[in-house]
Amino acid sequence: MGRNRHKRKNSHVVIVTSDAADGRMKQFRIRPWILQVIIIILCVIIGALIGYFSYKKDIWTAKLQQTTEQNEVIAVLEQEKADLEAQIAGLNEEIAGLNEKIQILSETVSQKVQTETALSEQLEKEYLPTRLPLSERATMEDMAEGELMCVFAAAPNSMVVATASGTVTAVNEDAEYGNNVWIEHGNGYTTIYRNQGEVKVKVGETVTQGTTLFLITEESSKLGYQMMKDGEYVNPMDMLNISG
Template sequence: MKQSKVEETKVEKTENGQVTAQTEEVKETSEVKTEITAADQSEQKAAEKTEKAEEVKNSEDVKQSGNPDTGTQEPEKTEKETKAETEPVRERKRHKSKFFLLLVTEKEDGVIRQHHIGSTTIELAGIVLFLVIVLVVCRLIYDSITLQNMHQEMISQIGQINTLTDENESLTVENATLNSKITVLSETVSKKMATEDAISQEESENAMPKGFPLSGTATMEEATDSEEHPMLEFTAADGVNIVSTGTGVVLSIDADEQYGNKIVIDHGNGYQSIYRNNGTPLVKTGETLGKGYILFTVGEDNTKLGYEIMQNEEYIDPMTLIEING
């Protein structure tokens, strides 16, 4: 069985018009064959003829421009003429170097086929390959930058998470401290409220006219005033003081037809206490009094005390409130 092979032959024209052929083996096979077509040989011959013609022309030009026997010299050529003459030479030199890719294949039946790939096709393929490489490199650079940005963003997010975690722990500790303070304050407020309630209750109790209206012993009997209001009448010894039965404010000090003077104390809770005696009042109207404040001092001429209580502007029996000890 015969083996097929592919050879790559590069044909190039040199500056002197000669044609050279270079063959590169693309695939190693058992037989190597290199062919140069008849067209390539004719092209080589034409190039040799062109080169000889140019040499003859150049030698004639040299003789005409610098002949020492004639004693004459050609006028200098203008720049445009020189450029016009050199451009075809450049064009010829430019088009002298040509190459193409020759692929030779041999099938099993012995048929040999040649495939020519021109320089233009090769150049286009190179350009396409270059563009593909550029695109791949750009894509790799873009992906690298994207990954780097993602990595930096991930690091930033991790830092933010750590910061938030630390802040959360700090807030948790602060919250526990505040809860402890709140508990202490709540207990303090509760105690204060209890104390205030106790004080308020005590003040309320002290404002109630429950006390005994005398600082010493005395005899007591139930009686009525001139208007038939319930009243307690006390007879005390000389030197005993008539005192307030609860905290309050002196509402009025007036003359009394039956006892001489009358002091009315407003206790602020709907209760009023009335003290009737012939002694000299020792308090003034509008004065704030505590429980047990001295209102009169009992003497020989004022041993009698008439005591009354009003609730919500109604007279009530003093015996319902008065506290008698001993």
């Protein structure tokens, strides 16, 4: 019973042939475990390839979806950019319109300032006693000795007029000339008119340059004209000369 039994070793035979006319046939013996290892390796490789291509498909699908989403976002951003550019263009038009209005207003204000300046200068001139105190030409006699007063000999029917705009502050009887009228011009100047004619204004009345104060007649042809500056008598001819 002690007979040893030898296990029979199985092997696989791989036959390789050629399709040539003189082709020879070759045989290779492969152990089963080697064939199993080869099969396992092939299965692993095939599985790896299948997994790789499946994973790569998912990656490309994800990238494609991501690209689509990015394109959609880009399209939205481009639309927003176009809308913003349109808004900016509209705002630029509004700004141009506002700038034009500002220019017009600036020119209007400038013209108004110039007009007001011209009016102010005109009013200032009207309140300066620079014109002749008579409506017609007259002969001026020598200035009264010791007094800063011009004496004029006027023609009948001419008028004694205010040399500047102002307010009548006094109407008095005058011992030499009959009557006198005092006008305050609001700029430090006061003018005094002395004549025998009828006074045409009253105290408190506002007069303009050229307002009639007396009517000259044959009996009241003499006019005495004086001027004060800040309460001091000044030579009236200085102002008349300045005005030409």
